Amino acid sequence: MDHFEVVGRSVIRKESPDKVSGRVKYLNDLSSPDMLHAALKTSTHAHARIASMDIKEAAASPGVRAVLTGKDFPQYLGLYLGDKTPLAINKVRYYGEPVAVVVADTKLAALRAAELIKVIYEPLPVVDSPSIALKEGAPILHEEMASYAHISAIMPEPGTNIANRTKIRKGDIKSGFEAADVVVADSFSFPPGDHVAMEPRAAITEILPNGQVIIHSTTQAPFVVRALMAEYFGIEPGKITVIAPPIGGGYGGKAGIQLEGLAYLLSKSVGGRKVKLVNTREQDLISSPGHIGFEAKVRLGATKEGVLTFAELSFLFDTGAYADYAVNISRAAAIACTGPYRIPNVSCDSLCVYTNHPFATAYRGFGHVELAFAIERSIDLLAEKLGMDAMELRLKNAVVAGDTTPTQSVLDHNTGNLPECIRRVGSLIEWDKGTVIKKEDGKIIAKGMGCLWKAPAMPTNSDGGAILTFNEDGSINLHCGAVEIGQGIKTGLAQLLAEKLQMSINQVHVVYDVNTTVAPHDWATAASRSLFMVGRAVLDAADDTIRQLCHTAAAVLRCPEEDLTVANGMIFVKDEPSISLKVREVALGYVYPDGTAVGGQVIGRGKYIARRLTSLDPLNGAGNPALEWTMGAQAIEVELDPRDCSYKITRAASVMDVGKVINPHIARGQVIGSIGMALSFAGKEGFLLNERGQVQNSDLRSYKILRYGEQPEYLIDFVETPQGDGPYGMRGLGEQGVIGIPGALANALSRAVGKPLNRLPLTPEEIWKSKEGKK
Amino acid sequence: MLKLEDIKTFTLNVNGEKKSVILGPTDVLLDVLRDKLGLTGGKPGCENGDCGACTVLLDGVPIKSCLMLAVEAVDHEITTIEGLSNTVVQDAFVNEAGFQCGYCTSGFILNTFALLKEQPEADDAVITEWLEANICRCTGYDDIKNAVKLAQNNLR
Amino acid sequence: MIAQSFSYYKPATFKEAIDIFGQLQSEGKKPLYYAGGTEIISMTRKELLRPDALIDIKEIAECRELYEDGDYICYGSALPLTKVIEAPYFPLLSKVARTVADHTVRNRLTLGGNICGRLPYREAVLPFLLSDSLAVIGSKDGIRTESIATAYDKRFLLTEGDLLLQLKVDKQSAALPYHSIRKERNGSVDYPLLHAAAMYTDSGLKLAVSGLCAFPFRAELIEEALKGSILNTVQNKLNELLPSSIKQDHLASAEYRGALFNLALSELVSKKGGTVNA
Ligand SMILES: Cc1cc2nc3c(=O)[nH]c(=O)nc-3n(C[C@H](O)[C@H](O)[C@H](O)COP(=O)(O)OP(=O)(O)OC[C@H]3O[C@@H](n4cnc5c(N)ncnc54)[C@H](O)[C@@H]3O)c2cc1C
Ligand code: FES
Numbered sequence A: 001m002d003h004f005e006v007v008g009r010s011v012i013r014k015e016s017p018d019k020v021s022g023r024v025k026y027l028n029d030l031s032s033p034d035m036l037h038a039a040l041k042t043s044t045h046a047h048a049r050i051a052s053m054d055i056k057e058a059a060a061s062p063g064v065r066a067v068l069t070g071k072d073f074p075q076y077l078g079l080y081l082g083d084k085t086p087l088a089i090n091k092v093r094y095y096g097e098p099v100a101v102v103v104a105d106t107k108l109a110a111l112r113a114a115e116l117i118k119v120i121y122e123p124l125p126v127v128d129s130p131s132i133a134l135k136e137g138a139p140i141l142h143e144e145m146a147s148y149a150h151i152s153a154i155m156p157e158p159g160t161n162i163a164n165r166t167k168i169r170k171g172d173i174k175s176g177f178e179a180a181d182v183v184v185a186d187s188f189s190f191p192p193g194d195h196v197a198m199e200p201r202a203a204i205t206e207i208l209p210n211g212q213v214i215i216h217s218t219t220q221a222p223f224v225v226r227a228l229m230a231e232y233f234g235i236e237p238g239k240i241t242v243i244a245p246p247i248g249g250g251y252g253g254k255a256g257i258q259l260e261g262l263a264y265l266l267s268k269s270v271g272g273r274k275v276k277l278v279n280t281r282e283q284d285l286i287s288s289p290g291h292i293g294f295e296a297k298v299r300l301g302a303t304k305e306g307v308l309t310f311a312e313l314s315f316l317f318d319t320g321a322y323a324d325y326a327v328n329i330s331r332a333a334a335i336a337c338t339g340p341y342r343i344p345n346v347s348c349d350s351l352c353v354y355t356n357h358p359f360a361t362a363y364r365g366f367g368h369v370e371l372a373f374a375i376e377r378s379i380d381l382l383a384e385k386l387g388m389d390a391m392e393l394r395l396k397n398a399v400v401a402g403d404t405t406p407t408q409s410v411l412d413h414n415t416g417n418l419p420e421c422i423r424r425v426g427s428l429i430e431w432d433k434g435t436v437i438k439k440e441d442g443k444i445i446a447k448g449m450g451c452l453w454k455a456p457a458m459p460t461n462s463d464g465g466a467i468l469t470f471n472e473d474g475s476i477n478l479h480c481g482a483v484e485i486g487q488g489i490k491t492g493l494a495q496l497l498a499e500k501l502q503m504s505i506n507q508v509h510v511v512y513d514v515n516t517t518v519a520p521h522d523w524a525t526a527a528s529r530s531l532f533m534v535g536r537a538v539l540d541a542a543d544d545t546i547r548q549l550c551h552t553a554a555a556v557l558r559c560p561e562e563d564l565t566v567a568n569g570m571i572f573v574k575d576e577p578s579i580s581l582k583v584r585e586v587a588l589g590y591v592y593p594d595g596t597a598v599g600g601q602v603i604g605r606g607k608y609i610a611r612r613l614t615s616l617d618p619l620n621g622a623g624n625p626a627l628e629w630t631m632g633a634q635a636i637e638v639e640l641d642p643r644d645c646s647y648k649i650t651r652a653a654s655v656m657d658v659g660k661v662i663n664p665h666i667a668r669g670q671v672i673g674s675i676g677m678a679l680s681f682a683g684k685e686g687f688l689l690n691e692r693g694q695v696q697n698s699d700l701r702s703y704k705i706l707r708y709g710e711q712p713e714y715l716i717d718f719v720e721t722p723q724g725d726g727p728y729g730m731r732g733l734g735e736q737g738v739i740g741i742p743g744a745l746a747n748a749l750s751r752a753v754g755k756p757l758n759r760l761p762l763t764p765e766e767i768w769k770s771k772e773g774k775k
Numbered sequence B: 001m002l003k004l005e006d007i008k009t010f011t012l013n014v015n016g017e018k019k020s021v022i023l024g025p026t027d028v029l030l031d032v033l034r035d036k037l038g039l040t041g042g043k044p045g046c047e048n049g050d051c052g053a054c055t056v057l058l059d060g061v062p063i064k065s066c067l068m069l070a071v072e073a074v075d076h077e078i079t080t081i082e083g084l085s086n087t088v089v090q091d092a093f094v095n096e097a098g099f100q101c102g103y104c105t106s107g108f109i110l111n112t113f114a115l116l117k118e119q120p121e122a123d124d125a126v127i128t129e130w131l132e133a134n135i136c137r138c139t140g141y142d143d144i145k146n147a148v149k150l151a152q153n154n155l156r
Numbered sequence C: 001m002i003a004q005s006f007s008y009y010k011p012a013t014f015k016e017a018i019d020i021f022g023q024l025q026s027e028g029k030k031p032l033y034y035a036g037g038t039e040i041i042s043m044t045r046k047e048l049l050r051p052d053a054l055i056d057i058k059e060i061a062e063c064r065e066l067y068e069d070g071d072y073i074c075y076g077s078a079l080p081l082t083k084v085i086e087a088p089y090f091p092l093l094s095k096v097a098r099t100v101a102d103h104t105v106r107n108r109l110t111l112g113g114n115i116c117g118r119l120p121y122r123e124a125v126l127p128f129l130l131s132d133s134l135a136v137i138g139s140k141d142g143i144r145t146e147s148i149a150t151a152y153d154k155r156f157l158l159t160e161g162d163l164l165l166q167l168k169v170d171k172q173s174a175a176l177p178y179h180s181i182r183k184e185r186n187g188s189v190d191y192p193l194l195h196a197a198a199m200y201t202d203s204g205l206k207l208a209v210s211g212l213c214a215f216p217f218r219a220e221l222i223e224e225a226l227k228g229s230i231l232n233t234v235q236n237k238l239n240e241l242l243p244s245s246i247k248q249d250h251l252a253s254a255e256y257r258g259a260l261f262n263l264a265l266s267e268l269v270s271k272k273g274g275t276v277n278a
């Protein structure tokens, strides 16, 4: 099966005409005259007791239907750990936390009334970093932690600020340390930030008189929303319909559950009427969850030949005021804690820690950007100390099939070829031509490298499904639960289907909105697993379709079913193709010339559930949590002006082993988009917090992200070592491109100035301070 | 002197059509286009002038519709993305996949459209000067750049 | 969406504008002249500004003029920066104005709005501070013309209700050699950490600076000092020569801004016609 008609081709995205004409309806584009509108009132303090709240004037404001405060909604909600009420009660734990909400006839009336709510705060001491949160005597942010419900995979520690701790103990650190000739130890950190999806989060909810709850949401995870809404509010799942239109960028920030719970409560408080709740940009940046902050300590040892002997790691994840996805991010980081290196002795404590920062949720890379930054910097520091080339050190220790991961599971023969990725990225960035070059004008060109690996971090029973129905012309409608977030999933799935059925991609119609009452179950559009898992379901559905088509055709053609096959819109005898029927003659039931109909319509059903995944041993982290590992290597070239340390990113190279590239243009776009996002994150982003924990850059004027013209030249390549169980051999690639970049950028800039740069974002001032030896 | 103290009916010229619409003095153009005229192609990405998702053309010139009062648009010609159809620029964005999630796309397309009309021979520096007004979080800008180049070539 | 209420007036003449301003004021209201609106709309949306009325000045003929005649080049205050930039008369102004906001915003944002705005940057004023320029101001007593030297001190000294109609620049000074340097935190579409602009005359370098302190200023003390002493000495006693302390905020430390300024000084001095030894 080497010859692909559709797979491996840069098929144009299915949604293209709608997206270039402004006709795609994103959630906030939906409106109707009967809709009520909500506006949030948010906290101006990072940690404070709510001394009083006066809503009288707001409630009396024209057009107002309801003004609600924390006390109206005492339920604790949370994705994995129920630590958050929809609106703050008694105290606020971060700057921007919603404290009240107005529902009114128009958005204007709601905004006007929200302005009239008066809140008096009594400030409390602010916990402004995870290391401070762990100090003796630090204020405990969640005194009620012991009473919070949580899933068994996470372990909160009541009486502390620790929401989860994951321990990895592999081999023996002591003997690893003794075997080391060279040891490096350093700390790494960055502040929390945001995804900045261009579309702010939104939800529209209504409750019909028959009890049906209809939720439109900008969600990557409509089925998670359904399940959690049922659980939190005791609604029958069958009475909940979650509809996810295409969304304007997610990057993890729209996974889990976001505004839906609050929107439901709002609708409930106005008799079930339709209520629309849309974040402003400022609220989306700070009130809704963002990118996690991080502090790490790494000790890494190697023999003088450069063979890694141990890694001792402490990761503190700054989840901010609430845990959300972060308790699983710290866990995912532990699972992959060493980066893709063969290290026999590993100890890692990965903690998810509460602070008074805006809270964190999933972000592209899910814990791996974080660990990779610490590890890739450490590898470079080690190379320097060893006097060894940093690329050579990586090549020497890169994992290969047969090695074990930090959770002690063995990398099987499906493991990608990391050494090949490193070699290719080295040649793309011309590593051998020098990694530091001084130019005549005084500027310095420098290069840095970073490796990556990532497995989906997901429940062991994650699944996907597909349903295929036919139209009169033999074309197919593909229904599934995967949400289009810009990653091109619908097009990729259509390609898999067209390939399998040997049909034209134009004959595959995809359904954009996901409706949980209609679509087959799907865990979530997250963890870069949709093309893999839903793809498997689509192939399964295609097989089912072929079986049904052949079954009916066999009777009509009077030949054995197993002799038939389907291609090019025909069902025919493999060795005698002239004996055939058109797919469209059979798809909705075959009709004999005399009018007799047989077979009935073909409905293809397909499913997939993750294979042989297990939980982790709480004592040493042993287990098999990984569906597949995507590996790769990335490199950055910068040109730095040593006087003020401003710099330009000139080239970015990336080579990942993705098993099989299904759509080269889309795959390349995913990797480039990831790199752009990671460069932005590492060079510019992060909340600027004052000593009172207030975010100083809560709009896009001051929260800076990469702009047109700042992008480097991108050099992208793929290695294709097939993933045995992946559709046509593919592996996930939606997130991985971010992972190695911050480390690679920091390595390049550190090399350029000859000083270790271990903190992000790498603004010229940050670099200048290190270079000049200032704090 | 034009006075607008409460609300009044005005005619807006949008995409070549005259539209009668009731405006108040505080109505922002973006909101009027979306909420009163149903032209949702322009997006609120920041409502602060920073992202360009709300870009429309005013007499052919790109402007950020979140930073303009609707009443200021009276007597001018407004073009939204809905007013462009099958243009060379749109085709180029399709062929080069100059978008992913698509939320920024109408802004980029309108800006590019105006640029190539005004300066068909715009070089990289000029293209950057114009397009750095728009933020795209998905694409890393490479495919957008390719789309602009393709459109420029095809217009020659 | 703007949640507050205000009324909107679009006078056809400056006289009408001044009158309606005065009238609204006498009714106890707080009117604001409205030009590009880029600041007023963002600030009213965020409830940082609460005007009762906006008086749009974009129809006023004087505010839209752009011409050269005799000794002067005249810029109407309500011209969008794009128009100002495209005009061929004053290269330093084109260069400096090009760095404000972004191209699309500059299609609306006006020269007068930038100079009279609330932000501490007001970069478009720098070229005017460096040249022999005049401010044409409309007030209830009619039109008056003032030299920039008297009309500007840290900000435009307008009495409430005064309207900046035009800025005029002496052609000869507009044609002087110039250089300017702008530095941002990390990325060009941002406020400046430092924007230093210089013009070179026979008697020395003229310097105006934005971003460094809480307001844009003409750095006369530094200009003088550069005439008398070597650059290094000047750089070492910046504190004495600046009109206020160097700004320290979330975008940058005072230390880094100071370092950027010293680097800029070296570059500006070395660039052209500097009368001192770098
Ligand atoms: C995305 C973005 C980026 C920006 N980046 C920069 C930057 O890098 N550097 C920088 O300097 N600024 C920057 N700004 C801020 C910008 O300077 C102000 O928004 C702008 O200068 C205001 O001009 P306007 O014409 O829109 O004024 P308006 O918003 O109309 O008015 C601003 C103020 O000036 C007063 N005013 C206007 N015209 C006159 C007049 N003729 N006489 C008397 N008073 C008058 C108004 O009453 C009001 O108080 C940026 C703005 C945006 C939206
Ligand atoms: S919404 Fe207008 S610029 Fe962002």
Ligand code: FES
Pocket: A198, A248, A249, A486, B098, B099, B100, B101, B102, B103, B104, B105, B135, B136, B137, B138, B139
């Ligand atoms: S395509 Fe998603 S923001 Fe540009």
